Amino acid sequence: MSNSKENMRATKVEAIAPEISALAQKMIAKRQETGWRRAIVDSWLITGRNLIRLKRNPIIIVAIAIFPIVFLAGFWIVGQKLMATQGVNYIQYLVPIINLQALFFAGLGSALMFAQDIESGMMDRCRAMPIARIATIAGLVMAYMVRALLSTLILLLVAFAIFGFRFQGSVIDALGYLLLIVIFTATCITGYSVLAIKLRRPDLVNAVAIIPYTPLLLLSNGFSPTENFPTWLQPIIRYQPVSVTSDALRSLVAGGSNSLPLFGFSLLWLVGLLVVFGVWAKNAYKQLV
Amino acid sequence: MLVAPIVEVKNLTKRFGNTVVLRGINLTVERGTVLGVLGPNGAGKTTAINCLTTLLTPDGGEATIAGYNVVEQPEAVRSLIGLTGQFAAVDEVLTARENLILFSRLLRLSGGAAKRRATELLTQFDLLEAADRQVKTFSGGMRRRLDLAASIVVSPLVLFLDEPTTGLDPRSRQQLWAVVKDLKAQGITIILTTQYLEEADALADQIVVIDQGQVIAKGTVDELKDKVGGKFCELRLANLEDYEKVKDLLSDMGEVIVGEMGKEGPIAIAAPDGANTLTEVVLRLESANIPLADISLRRPSLDDVFFSLTGHTT
Amino acid sequence: MMTQKLAQPELDPDTIAAMVAARREGGLQRTLHDIVVVAWRNMLIDFRNPASLVVSALFSTSLLFVFTASFAQVVTPGEGFSGYAQFLLPFASVQGLMFNTVDIGVFFYNDLENGMDIRLRAMPIARLSAIGGRLLSSGARLLIQVATIVLAGHLIGFRFQGGLLGAIGFFLLPVVFTLSLALIGFYIAVGAKSAETVSAVLNPWILPFTFLSVGYVPIEGFPDWAQPIVTRNPVSILSEAMRSLASGEPALQNVIIILLCSLALCLLFGTLTVRAYQRRI
Ligand SMILES: Nc1ncnc2c1ncn2[C@@H]1O[C@H](COP(=O)(O)OP(=O)(O)O)[C@@H](O)[C@H]1O
Ligand SMILES: [Mg+2]
Numbered sequence: 001m002s003n004s005k006e007n008m009r010a011t012k013v014e015a016i017a018p019e020i021s022a023l024a025q026k027m028i029a030k031r032q033e034t035g036w037r038r039a040i041v042d043s044w045l046i047t048g049r050n051l052i053r054l055k056r057n058p059i060i061i062v063a064i065a066i067f068p069i070v071f072l073a074g075f076w077i078v079g080q081k082l083m084a085t086q087g088v089n090y091i092q093y094l095v096p097i098i099n100l101q102a103l104f105f106a107g108l109g110s111a112l113m114f115a116q117d118i119e120s121g122m123m124d125r126c127r128a129m130p131i132a133r134i135a136t137i138a139g140l141v142m143a144y145m146v147r148a149l150l151s152t153l154i155l156l157l158v159a160f161a162i163f164g165f166r167f168q169g170s171v172i173d174a175l176g177y178l179l180l181i182v183i184f185t186a187t188c189i190t191g192y193s194v195l196a197i198k199l200r201r202p203d204l205v206n207a208v209a210i211i212p213y214t215p216l217l218l219l220s221n222g223f224s225p226t227e228n229f230p231t232w233l234q235p236i237i238r239y240q241p242v243s244v245t246s247d248a249l250r251s252l253v254a255g256g257s258n259s260l261p262l263f264g265f266s267l268l269w270l271v272g273l274l275v276v277f278g279v280w281a282k283n284a285y286k287q288l289v
Numbered sequence: 290m291l292v293a294p295i296v297e298v299k300n301l302t303k304r305f306g307n308t309v310v311l312r313g314i315n316l317t318v319e320r321g322t323v324l325g326v327l328g329p330n331g332a333g334k335t336t337a338i339n340c341l342t343t344l345l346t347p348d349g350g351e352a353t354i355a356g357y358n359v360v361e362q363p364e365a366v367r368s369l370i371g372l373t374g375q376f377a378a379v380d381e382v383l384t385a386r387e388n389l390i391l392f393s394r395l396l397r398l399s400g401g402a403a404k405r406r407a408t409e410l411l412t413q414f415d416l417l418e419a420a421d422r423q424v425k426t427f428s429g430g431m432r433r434r435l436d437l438a439a440s441i442v443v444s445p446l447v448l449f450l451d452e453p454t455t456g457l458d459p460r461s462r463q464q465l466w467a468v469v470k471d472l473k474a475q476g477i478t479i480i481l482t483t484q485y486l487e488e489a490d491a492l493a494d495q496i497v498v499i500d501q502g503q504v505i506a507k508g509t510v511d512e513l514k515d516k517v518g519g520k521f522c523e524l525r526l527a528n529l530e531d532y533e534k535v536k537d538l539l540s541d542m543g544e545v546i547v548g549e550m551g552k553e554g555p556i557a558i559a560a561p562d563g564a565n566t567l568t569e570v571v572l573r574l575e576s577a578n579i580p581l582a583d584i585s586l587r588r589p590s591l592d593d594v595f596f597s598l599t600g601h602t603t
Numbered sequence: 604m605m606t607q608k609l610a611q612p613e614l615d616p617d618t619i620a621a622m623v624a625a626r627r628e629g630g631l632q633r634t635l636h637d638i639v640v641v642a643w644r645n646m647l648i649d650f651r652n653p654a655s656l657v658v659s660a661l662f663s664t665s666l667l668f669v670f671t672a673s674f675a676q677v678v679t680p681g682e683g684f685s686g687y688a689q690f691l692l693p694f695a696s697v698q699g700l701m702f703n704t705v706d707i708g709v710f711f712y713n714d715l716e717n718g719m720d721i722r723l724r725a726m727p728i729a730r731l732s733a734i735g736g737r738l739l740s741s742g743a744r745l746l747i748q749v750a751t752i753v754l755a756g757h758l759i760g761f762r763f764q765g766g767l768l769g770a771i772g773f774f775l776l777p778v779v780f781t782l783s784l785a786l787i788g789f790y791i792a793v794g795a796k797s798a799e800t801v802s803a804v805l806n807p808w809i810l811p812f813t814f815l816s817v818g819y820v821p822i823e824g825f826p827d828w829a830q831p832i833v834t835r836n837p838v839s840i841l842s843e844a845m846r847s848l849a850s851g852e853p854a855l856q857n858v859i860i861i862l863l864c865s866l867a868l869c870l871l872f873g874t875l876t877v878r879a880y881q882r883r884i
Contacts, residue, residue, distance in 0.1 A: 017320070020295065020320060020355055020446070021355070021356065024355040024356070024357070024365075024369055024446060027368050027369055027443075027446065028357075028364075028365045028368040028369070030368070030397060031367075031368040031396060031397055031443075032364070032368075033364050033367065033368075034364065042395060045391060045394050045395055046395075048391075049380065049383065049387075049391050052382070052383060052387065053380065053382050053383070056382040056423070057382070057799065058797065058799050058800055058803055059799050059800075059802060059803035059806070062803050062806060062807055066807050067806075067807070067810075070807060070810045070811060070814075071810065073811075073814070074810055074811065074813075074814030074815075075814070077814060077815065077825060077826065077829055078814055078819050078820055078824065078825070079677070079819075079820075079824075080826065081823075081824050081825065081826060082677050082678060082820060082824045083677065086677065120376065120378055120381075121374040121375070121376045121377070121378035122378045122379075122380065124339075124344055124372075124374050124378065125372065125374060125378040125439075125440075126395075127343075127344055128342040128343060128344055128367060128370065128372040128374075129367060129372075129392075129395060129396065130364065130367040130368040130396070131395045131396075135395075203654075203655075204654055207654040207655040207658045208654060208658060210658060210662055211658065211661070211662075214662070214665035214666065214668075214669055215665075218665075218666070218669040218670070218673070219669050219672070219673075223673060224673040224674060224677055227676070228673055228674070228675075228676040228677050229672050229673060229676075230672060230684065233672060
C-alpha cells in the first residue's frame with residue numbers, strides 16, 4: 001500500500017469534475033484510516049460493541065463465573081484426598097489450571113463471535129469502511145480479554161474465600177501472574193481466530209472448537225503432576241506450553257526464588273505461539289472473502 | 290473539459306481457483322444516477338460489488354471511483370463509498386440506535402453528533418418507534434432499512450446496494466424503494482444489484498445485464514425494451530381448443546408466441562401497428578366466432594428482454 | 604380460469620371417509636411408524652453433517668484416554684493403566700452421554716423453531732412424532748457414542764467379562780437414562796426463547812452430577828461429607844451398574860434403581876413436555 005499522502009490524490013484527478021474532486025479529497029482527508037490514533041479509537045469502539053454483545057448473552061454469567069467455579073469445586077472434591085496422599089496441596093495446585101481453562105474458553109468463545117461476524121457480513125461491512133484494518137480483530141481480542149480477566153478475578157476471589165487458596169508470592173510475582181494470563185489469553189484468541197477464519201460457519205466452529213481442549217489442557221500437568229502419567233508420555237506432558245505455563249503460575253503463586261526460569265520458559269512458548277498464530281491469522285484474514 | 294464518469298470499470302476480471310467468475314466487466318456510472326446491475330443468481334454481481342468496494346482484489350482490469358483506483362488506493366475509495374451487503378449486517382443484540390451510533394463513531398462523528406445523526410436516520414427510515422429495541426426482534430424489512438441507514442451515516446459519494454430487497458415482502462420492498470429514490474434525490478450515486486426486473490425498472494436510470502460474469506446488454510430501461518421490438522398484442526382464449534384455429538387465422542400477421550405457461554397461458558402476437566393490430570385481431574376472431582377471455586396491448590417486459598438476451602428466463 | 608381437470612375421485616362421503624380412514628393418525632402401529640420415519644430424517648441430517656456427532660464421540664473418548672493417563676497412578680498407584688480403564692470407561696461413557704443432553708435439547712429447540720414441527724403437526728401423522736422422532740434419533744446418536752468409546756477402550760485394556768446379556772445391558776442402560784434426562788431438556792426447549800437459554804439452563808447441572816459421582820475415583824477418595832451424596836448420585840449408581848455389567852457381577856439392584864429413576868423422569872418430564880408442547884402455538 002502506498003503512503004497516505006499519495007493516496008490523497010486521485011490517479012486520474014484531472015478527468016473528474018473539479019467539484020467532485022474537491023469533495024472527494026475532503027471526505028478522504030476527514031476519514032483517513034491509517035495512523036495509530038485511528039487504530040486505537042476504532043479498536044476501542046469495536047471493543048465497546050463486542051462488550052455489549054457479551055453482556056447481553058444470557059449465558060454469560062454461566063460462562064465466566066459458574067463454569068470455572070464448578071470445575072474448580074469438582075476437581076477439588078474428586079482429587080483433594082488422593083493428591084494429599086502424594087503430598088500435594090491440591091487447591092494450590094489446581095487454581096492455575098482452572099484459571100488457564102477459563103482463559104482458554106474465552107478464546108473458544110471469541111472464535112464463535114468471530115465466525116458469527118464473518119457469516120453475518122459484519123466483517124465485510126467493517127472492511128469496506130474507512131476504519132483501521134486492525135480494529136475488527138483488536139476489538140475482538142480486547143473484549144474477550146476483559147471477559148477473561150473478569151473470569152480470573154471471580155475465580156481467584158472464590159478460590160480464596162471458599163476453598164482456602166492463598167497467593168503466597170510478592171507483588172512482582174502477582175504482576176508476573178497477570179502478565180502470563182494476559183499473554184495466554186491473547187495467544188488462545190489469536191489461535192482460535194485462525195479456526196474461525198478457516199471454518200467461517202459458527203455451527204461448525206461450535207462443534208470443532210473443543211477439540212484442542214483435550215490434548216492441550218487435560219494432557220498437561222495442570223490437573224495431575226507429570227510423574228503420574230505413563231513414562232513415555234512424560235516428556236511431552238512436561239514441556240508442552242500449557243504445562244509449562246501452569247508450572248510457572250504455580251511457582252509464582254508459591255512465591256520463592258525459582259519462578260524466574262519457569263516464567264521465562266512460559267513466556268517464550270506463549271510469545272512464540274502468539275507470533276506464529278498472528279502471522280497465520282493475518283494471512284488467512286487477507287484471503288477472507 | 291471532458292468529464293469522466295464517477296464510477297468507471299474497465300475489463301474487470303476475477304477468478305476463484307479455476308472458476309472464472311468475472312470475464313471482463315465494463316461499465317460506467319454518471320454522478321447522481323442509479324445503475325441497476327441485473328442478473329440471475331450466480332451471475333457474478335456480488336463478486337463485482339466486492340471488487341469495487343475493495344473487499345476483493347480483482348485479477349485484471351481497472352476500476353475507479355471518482356478517479357481513485359480501487360486496487361491502488363483502497364483507503365481513499367473506502368472513504369467515498371457506502372456498502373449494503375447482500376445480507377443485513379447489523380448486530381442482532383444491539384438496538385437500532387446503538388448500531389447507528391457505532392457506525393457514526395467509526396466514521397469520525399463525535400459523540401454528540403453521532404447521537405443526533407442516529408436519531409435523524411431513524412426518523413428518515415421510519416424506525417424511530419423501534420429505535421431502542423434489539424435488532425433481533427426486527428422484521429426483515431426493518432432490518433434492511435437499518436442496514437441501509439448504517440451505510441449512509443455519512444453521505445457517501447457512491448452507494449452500493451447488493452440485492453437490497455431479496456426476501457422482502459411486497460410492502461417492505463415498496464418502502465425500501467421509496468428510501469432508495471429518496472437517496473437518489475439527495476444526489477447520491479447508486480449501484481444496485483438485483484434479480485428483480487421490476488426493481489431495476491422502478492429504480493434504475495441505466496441498466497447493465499450480466500450473465501455468467503459478462504455484460505450482455507446495457508442501456509436505459511426503454512432502450513433495452515426496444516431491443517426486443519415494439520409492442521405485443523396479448524390474448525387469452527375462452528376455449529383452449531380454439532388455439533389451432535386462431536393460429537391459422539392470424540398466420541399472415543406474424544407468428545403466435547406461446548409464453549412460459551404454454552397454451553393455457555396468454556399467447557401473444559407482435560403488434561407493429563399498436564391498437565390497429567389489436568382491432569384487427571378482435572375483428573377476425575369475432576367473425577370466426579371464437580370467444581376471447583381477455584385481450585390487451587403491452588410493452589415488452591424486462592422478462593422478455595432477459596429471455597431474448599440469454600435464451601433463459603431469470 | 605381454465606384448468607385441465609385433474610384425475611380427481613368423485614367426492615362422495617364414502618370416498619372422503621375412506622381417505623380419512625387411510626390416513627388415520629392414531630393407533631400404536633401408526634404412531635411407531637411415524638416416529639421411526641421422523642427419526643430417520645433426523646439421523647440423515649446428522650450423518651450428512653457429522654461434525655457434531657463425530658466431535659461428541661471423540662471428545663468423550665479423549666476424556667477416557669486422558670483421565671486414564673493422568674489419574675490411573677493417583678487412584679490406583681503402582682497398578683497398570685488397564686485396571687483403571689476398566690473402572691473409568693463406564694463412567695466416561697455416562698459423562699459423554701450426559702454432555703449430549705444439551706445438544707439434544709438444542710436440536711429439539713431447533714426442530715420447534717425452524718418450521719419442521721409445524722409441518723409435521725399439520726400432517727395427518729401421529730401427534731407426538733416430532734418428540735418421539737427426536738428421542739429415537741438421539742438414542743441412536745448415543746448408542747454410536749457408547750460403541751465408539753467401548754471400541755476405543757478396548758485399545759487401553761477395557762474388556763467385557765459379563766457375557767452377551769451384560770454387554771447389551773451395558774449399551775442400553777446409559778442410553779435409556781440419558782434419554783430420560785434429555786426430556787428435561789425437551790421441557791426447557793418447549794418454553795425457551797433462544798437456543799442459548801436451553802444450554803444455559805442445562806449446562807451448569809451436568810458437571811456437579813458427574814464430579815460428585817464414583818466416576819473418576821472410588822468412594823474412599825471423597826471427603827467424608829461428600830460420600831453420602833456421592834453414593835446416592837444416580838450417575839454413581841449408573842456407573843456402578845455398568846461396571847458390574849461389564850465384569851459379569853450381579854447388577855440387578857443398581858439396574859432396577861436406574862430404570863426406576865428413568866421411569867420417574869419420563870413420567871414427570873414426559874407429561875410436562877407433552878402438555879407444554881400441546882399448548883405451544
Ligand atoms: N469465494 C468464492 N470461491 C469460489 N467461488 C465463488 C466464491 N464466491 C463466489 N463464487 C462463485 O462465483 C459465482 C458468482 O457468485 P456471486 O458473485 O455471488 O453471484 P451473484 O451475486 O450474482 O449471485 C458463483 O458461481 C459462485 O459460486
Ligand atoms: Mg449475490
